[in-house]
Structure formats: structure tokens, C-alpha cells
Amino acid sequence: MVTSRVALQFPTLSGVKSYRDVDAYIADSMHWPAELAAVRPILLECGLTEEIKWGKPCYGHDGQNVVIVQEMKQFLALMFFKGALLDNAEGALEEQGPNSRLARRIRLTSVDEVTRRAETIRVCVREAIALGDVDVEAASPPELALVEELQRRLEGEPKLRAAFEALTPGRQREYNLYFSGAKQAKTREARVEKYVAKILEGKGFRDR
Numbered sequence: 001m002v003t004s005r006v007a008l009q010f011p012t013l014s015g016v017k018s019y020r021d022v023d024a025y026i027a028d029s030m031h032w033p034a035e036l037a038a039v040r041p042i043l044l045e046c047g048l049t050e051e052i053k054w055g056k057p058c059y060g061h062d063g064q065n066v067v068i069v070q071e072m073k074q075f076l077a078l079m080f081f082k083g084a085l086l087d088n089a090e091g092a093l094e095e096q097g098p099n100s101r102l103a104r105r106i107r108l109t110s111v112d113e114v115t116r117r118a119e120t121i122r123v124c125v126r127e128a129i130a131l132g133d134v135d136v137e138a139a140s141p142p143e144l145a146l147v148e149e150l151q152r153r154l155e156g157e158p159k160l161r162a163a164f165e166a167l168t169p170g171r172q173r174e175y176n177l178y179f180s181g182a183k184q185a186k187t188r189e190a191r192v193e194k195y196v197a198k199i200l201e202g203k204g205f206r207d208r
Contacts, residue, residue, distance in 0.1 A: 022050050022057045032076040036069065038114040039078065039121070043067065046125040066128045070105070077105040080124060082131055089123040144172055147180040149188040153196070163200045171204035178205055 019025040026036045036057070044050065048059040048066055057069040070077040080086065083093050083104020093104035106121065108114050114121075146154070154161040164172065175195065182188045195205070 017055050019052050019055070021052065025052060025057055029071065031071050031073060032108075034111050035076045035108055035114055036071075038111045039069070039076070039108065042114070042118050042121050043125065046122055047129070048125065061129045062132075064133055066125060075107040075109050077107055078121065078124075079103055079105040080128055082128055083124075085131055086124055086127045089120045089127075092117065092120045092124065144169070144176060146176055147188060149185065149192050150176060150179050153192055160196060160200060163202060166202060167199070167204065174205045175199070 017028070019028065022040065026033050026040075029036055040050075040057070043059045048061055050057060050059050052058065053065070053068065056071075058065060059067050059069075065081050067078050067080050070079050079096070080093065080103065082102055084102040086093060086104070088104070092106045094107070096103055096105055106117070106124070108117070150164075154164055164175075167175075178195075179188055179191050182191055198205075198207070
């Protein structure tokens with residue numbers, strides 16, 4: 001007898017649904033149930049264990065989180081916690097956004113794609129397992145290549161440089177991404193100038 005979807009869910013104070021197990025999660029999936037069912041055995045065949053963490057299917061090895069499954073409206077994501085330290089097989093791994101440090105994800109949009117990319121997923125999982133208990137927070141992120149107009153201002157203004165370097169890596173990347181997004185040098189210079197005061201205040205691009 002199949003248990004109803006409502007019975008499979010457990011309310012939490014945070015508002016995030018909690019599920020008894022991955023079977024319950026897939027049964028309640030509104031976007032990618034077939035893709036979830038297809039990718040699950042690939043992950044388990046790699047020797048990973050599964051459980052529900054943060055309301056989502058999460059796969060680990062020897063007590064270390066390896067990959068978590070994230071359902072988006074446009075795609076299903078396999079988010080590797082230490083993705084930036086992997087070799088990025090076939091260019092499969094992408095950053096989640098400008099503030100993403102080490103997490104990288106693989107996008108999937110169909111069962112056929114899951115099947116086609118199964119070996120790539122296995123390669124990423126094997127590499128992630130091989131990393132063992134590498135400390136994600138202690139791992140050094142790739143060096144940030146600053147846009148020329150920002151680099152020039154920092155070199156000429158020690159106070160500004162100190163303030164920028166005091167920002168978190170995510171805030172530094174977000175500023176640099178915004179400055180470098182302009183095609184013309186004049187526009188990039190104007191953008192840097194506009195945010196100098198904010199940087200000196202120790203604020204991020206989105207801070208008020």
C-alpha cells in the first residue's frame with residue numbers, strides 16, 4: 001500500500017519540508033521525479049550513502065558530504081560541495097554564482113541527459129571521494145584576477161586597497177564581476193569610482 005504524499009512529509013520550524021527518506025522525497029517531487037530516480041542509482045553505485053539534509057537528498061562518503069541534489073524550476077542540479085577542487089570532467093561543473101567559493105554543480109534537464117552524462121557524474125564523484133576530509137574552508141580559492149581599472153585604483157590608493165582586501169572573498173568577486181561587466185574602459189572606471197566610498201565603508205556590492 002502506497003502512503004500518501006502528505007504522510008511522507010514532516011513539518012519543520014524553518015518551513016523547509018523534511019522527508020523520512022529519499023523515496024519519500026522523490027514521491028513528493030513536483031519538477032524532476034524521473035530525473036531524480038535516474039540519477040540516484042548512479043550515485044549509490046559509486047559507494048555513496050544517502051540521507052535527507054537541509055530538506056534535500058544528500059550523498060556522502062565516510063561521514064563527508066559529497067553531493068546534494070537541488071531541484072530548480074529550470075533544471076536539476078547535482079551540487080558538489082568541493083567542486084572547485086575537482087578536475088571538471090568535460091567542463092560539466094559550473095559555479096552557482098559570483099559568491100560561490102568551492103561548490104560547483106552539474107545541470108540536468110532530462111532522463112536522457114542523466115544517462116548520457118552518467119560517466120561524467122561517476123568521475124566527479126570518484127574525485128570528490130578521493131579528496132577525503134580536505135577542509136573546504138581552509139582550501140584556497142583560485143586567485144582573483146582583478147579588472148585593470150580596479151587594480152590601478154588599488155595600487156594608487158593604499159587605504160582603498162586595505163579596505164578591499166578586508167572584504168570577504170565573495171564580496172571581492174562580486175565587485176570585480178560588476179566592474180568587469182562593462183565593455184568600455186570609461187564605464188568600468190566610472191563604476192569603480194561610484195563604489196569607492198562603499199568599499200571604504202567595508203560594505204559589499206549589495207549592502208545598503
